[in-house]
Amino acid sequence: MKRTISIKLNGAARSADIDPSDILLDVLREKLGVKSPKIGCERGDCGVCTVIFNGRTVRSCLVLAAEADGGEIVTIEGLGAKGPTPLQQSFIKNNAFQCGFCAPGMVLAATELLEKNPKPDEHEIKEAISGNLCRCTGYEPIVKAIREVADSSPLSHRERAGVRAKSGKGKRR
Ligand code: FES
Numbered sequence: 001m002k003r004t005i006s007i008k009l010n011g012a013a014r015s016a017d018i019d020p021s022d023i024l025l026d027v028l029r030e031k032l033g034v035k036s037p038k039i040g041c042e043r044g045d046c047g048v049c050t051v052i053f054n055g056r057t058v059r060s061c062l063v064l065a066a067e068a069d070g071g072e073i074v075t076i077e078g079l080g081a082k083g084p085t086p087l088q089q090s091f092i093k094n095n096a097f098q099c100g101f102c103a104p105g106m107v108l109a110a111t112e113l114l115e116k117n118p119k120p121d122e123h124e125i126k127e128a129i130s131g132n133l134c135r136c137t138g139y140e141p142i143v144k145a146i147r148e149v150a151d152s153s154p155l156s157h158r159e160r161a162g163v164r165a166k167s168g169k170g171k172r173r
């Protein structure tokens with residue numbers, strides 16, 4: 001039986017009529033006109049369908065559209081709505097796109113990483129994008145693009161914690 005879901009999609013209130021078995025990826029692409037989440041393996045392996053759902057990246061091929069009801073979704077269209085983010089600019093500068101099929105998922109995965117850990121090391125970057133496959137094997141420029149943004153970031157969470165510990169601030173009471 002069809003039902004209507006309401007979501008906040010890239011900052012705008014949207015709704016769609018869905019079947020209980022509809023997956024979020026298909027609803028985004030076919031009913032809501034958002035094409036950046038791509039159709040790849042459709043079983044959670046490749047990451048090209050990645051979106052940010054309630055603040056965390058998810059593979060939209062593994063999420064039922066019904067589960068998204070009342071939630072907030074950000075895709076690459078929303079991320080760059082006010083102009084390319086520093087990370088997107090770095091991807092462009094470093095030619096981190098070949099066919100570009102993996103790019104939306106890569107950028108969203110890296111965005112989540114840099115929000116959690118603004119200054120990741122190379123291992124942490126590779127770990128963060130390990131679930132996003134690039135069929136063009138463009139990993140070197142992708143990692144470099146993320147690394148450049150990380151390198152230009154101010155102190156990492158860890159370093160901030162260290163500064164607070166040394167200055168005696170931030171102690172739990
Ligand atoms: S299409 Fe969703 S992970 Fe591959």
Ligand code: FES
Binds near residue numbers: 096099100102134137
């Ligand atoms: S640039 Fe083609 S799949 Fe990554």
